Amino acid sequence: MQTLKEIKHLLECRGLRPRYRLGQNFLHDHNQLRKIVAAAGVEPGDLVLEVGPGTGTLTEALVEAGADVVAAELDPEMAAIVEGRLGDRVRLVVGDCLDRRRHLAPELLEILGDRPFRLVANLPYQAATPLMMDLLTRRSNCLGQVALIQKEVADRLAAPSGGREYGPISVLTATLGSIRRVTVVPPGCFWPQPKVTSAVVAITPDPAHGVEDPEAFGDFVGDLFRTRRKQIGTILGRANVPEGIDAALRPEQLDPAALLAMYRAMRASRD
Secondary structure, X not given: OOOHHHHHHHHHOOOOOOOHHHOOOEEOOHHHHHHHHHHHOOOOOOEEEEEOOOOOHHHHHHHHOOOEEEEEEOOHHHHHHHHHHHHHHEXXXXXXXXXXXXXXXXXXXXXXXXXXXXXXXXXXXXXXXXXXXXXXXHOOOEEEEEEEEEHHXXXXXXXXXXXXXXXXXXXXXXXXXXXXXEEEEOXXXXXXXXXXXXXXEEEEEOOOOOOOOHHHHHHHHHHHHOOOOOOHHHHHOHHHOOOOOOOOOOHHHOOHHHHHHHHHHHHHHHO
C-alpha cells in the first residue's frame, strides 16, 4: 500500500496539488484501508467498481486481493497516475461516474453489464448520495456497497424516523437493504486533512424486500420529503391519503414500513 510519503511524491513530481473542488483527500492510513477491503469481502475474480481512486491506494489493495477493478476517475491527472502504476490490471474510465448527477454513467453501465459487482470506494462527497441510491434502487446486479463517506451522510443513511437526519436515503436504505457502520475514520487518516469526520459503511441489498419498482418508490419518497414539514394530507390531498394513514402526520414521522405501505396502497389504487 502507498505511504503518505509516496502519495505526496506522486503528486509533487508531476507538479500537482490536491484539488479541494474535487474532494481530493487521500486516505493513507493502512489500518483503515485494510478494514475497507475486509468489509467488502472481496475474493479473487470479483468485479469491483471503485469511484475516485485518486493515486490508486485502495485500487492497489483491491487488485492485490484479486478483484477485477473498474475505476472511474474524474481528474485526468489522477487517472494517469493510476494507469502508470497499474496499467491493464485495472479498467480505468476517465470522467464523471454519474450521468446528469443522478444515475450511473452509460460507459460504466456498458462495462459492468449484467455481471454481479460491488462498490468499494472512498467516495467524493458530491457523488456519494446519488451514486449509492442509484445502485440501491436501479442496479439489481450490485451485490453490496462498502463506502468511505462523510460521517454526516452515514448518519443520515442509518437515521431512525422522527429525527432531523431522517430522510429519503434513510427510508430507502432501511427498506431495500441493511446498513452496517464499519468504522469511524478521523481526519488525521487523510491528506490533506478534511474538516469533517468520515465513516465506512457497508450496505447490503435485500433481494426479498418485495418492493414493486424500487426506483418509483424512491421517487415517491423523495417527493414526500421535499415538503417534509407539511402534513401528509396537505401534500397528497386528503382524498388521496390511504386508509389507515393519519393525514395529520408529516413524512418524517412515518417509519419506512409505514411509507412503504402507503406507497403500495396508492399504487394499488391506480391499478
